[in-house]
Amino acid sequence: MVRRVLSLTSGRIAVVILTLIALLAVLGPLLAPQNPLATSDNTLAAASGSHWLGTDYLGRDTFSRLLDGSRVSVLGSLEVAVMALVVGAIPGILSVYLGRTFEWLTLRLADTLVALPFLLFAVAVIALLGNGITQAMLVTGALVSPLFYRVARAATLAVARSPYVEAALVAGASTGWIVRRHVWVKVLPPIAVALAQTIGVGFIIVSSLTFLGIGVQPPAPTWGGLLASDLGYLNYQPWAPLAPAVLIMITVWASNLLADAIRDVSGEAGRAFVNTRKARANRLGKPDPVSTGGA
Numbered sequence: 001m002v003r004r005v006l007s008l009t010s011g012r013i014a015v016v017i018l019t020l021i022a023l024l025a026v027l028g029p030l031l032a033p034q035n036p037l038a039t040s041d042n043t044l045a046a047a048s049g050s051h052w053l054g055t056d057y058l059g060r061d062t063f064s065r066l067l068d069g070s071r072v073s074v075l076g077s078l079e080v081a082v083m084a085l086v087v088g089a090i091p092g093i094l095s096v097y098l099g100r101t102f103e104w105l106t107l108r109l110a111d112t113l114v115a116l117p118f119l120l121f122a123v124a125v126i127a128l129l130g131n132g133i134t135q136a137m138l139v140t141g142a143l144v145s146p147l148f149y150r151v152a153r154a155a156t157l158a159v160a161r162s163p164y165v166e167a168a169l170v171a172g173a174s175t176g177w178i179v180r181r182h183v184w185v186k187v188l189p190p191i192a193v194a195l196a197q198t199i200g201v202g203f204i205i206v207s208s209l210t211f212l213g214i215g216v217q218p219p220a221p222t223w224g225g226l227l228a229s230d231l232g233y234l235n236y237q238p239w240a241p242l243a244p245a246v247l248i249m250i251t252v253w254a255s256n257l258l259a260d261a262i263r264d265v266s267g268e269a270g271r272a273f274v275n276t277r278k279a280r281a282n283r284l285g286k287p288d289p290v291s292t293g294g295a
Contacts, residue, residue: 001189004265011261017254021247025074028067036060036068036221044236053243057233060219062226066243069221073248076137076215076222077202083141084198088148089191093183095149096156097175110146118143118205126214133206136215140205144198151194155187189266193259200255207248223248 005011029036033052040059047054053062088110095103118140125139126132159165159182168178209215210224218225223244230240 005261008261010257014254014258021251024070028070032064032067034061034064036064065221073223076133076206079137080141080202081198083138084144084148087142088145089152092149092152093156096160110149113143114146133215151190155190159183159186193263196255196259200252203251
């Protein structure tokens with residue numbers, strides 16, 4: 001699947017952008033030219049050689065704060081996606097095999113989580129557990145998990161009635177073995193699509209919460225927090241919100257682009273894609289690297 005995704009122009013663009021964002025999260029705090037928390041008397045300064053994006057209302061270097069805040073923003077979105085994956089996908093698969101009681105309970109729980117407003121629920125949990133980005137993201141991931149639950153359950157139901165799965169059940173195979181050997185391979189592509197989409201959703205959620213000052217202890221920088229502070233001084237720096245807003249938009253766009261690329265190369269569409277590439281390679285008289293390289 002990876003080779004098929006990379007064979008698409010959209011897939012390569014998405015992977016390159018997300019890789020750069022990941023490197024920014026890892027290396028950004030180390031590359032910050034100045035202390036992102038250090039204040040000065042040079043407030044609301046324009047862009048210059050010493051301050052590439054100017055300074056904020058406390059005289060802090062905006063470029064350094066943007067680099068330093070990338071780690072919290074990226075890690076927060078990944079926490080949302082991983083939490084949603086674990087809480088949603090595993091019960092979604094097992095609901096098909098563990099009986100009516102487990103199925104009914106998980107379905108009702110998923111319906112309940114869908115009905116809860118994530119922002120209000122996240123604020124309530126933070127009030128109980130303390131204002132921290134991890135608490136906020138784990139709660140938000142649990143509220144997003146019904147997406148993975150429904151995707152995993154639908155894909156598992158499609159596989160559960162397959163002859164080879166029924167034969168394995170008749171032969172006495174355990175549920176765990178069937179899931180590992182037969183189900184997971186079929187369920188993985190739609191889950192990968194949902195995961196890529198959820199990373200983009202996670203960025204929006206992290207930015208929204210930090211924009212409101214939820215989940216982050218001041219003066220720690222985040223992309224959403226920078227956006228919020230810049231909006232208060234548009235009369236002095238109308239360009240200031242542009243950098244964090246563009247980074248958020250590009251990251252979300254790349255995540256959705258990757259999800260579309262995974263969808264295009266998996267399932268029936270993926271088989272049609274491979275057949276098309278094979279036919280084109282045969283016409284050109286050379287082997288196709290996608291079909292020969294495997295997924």
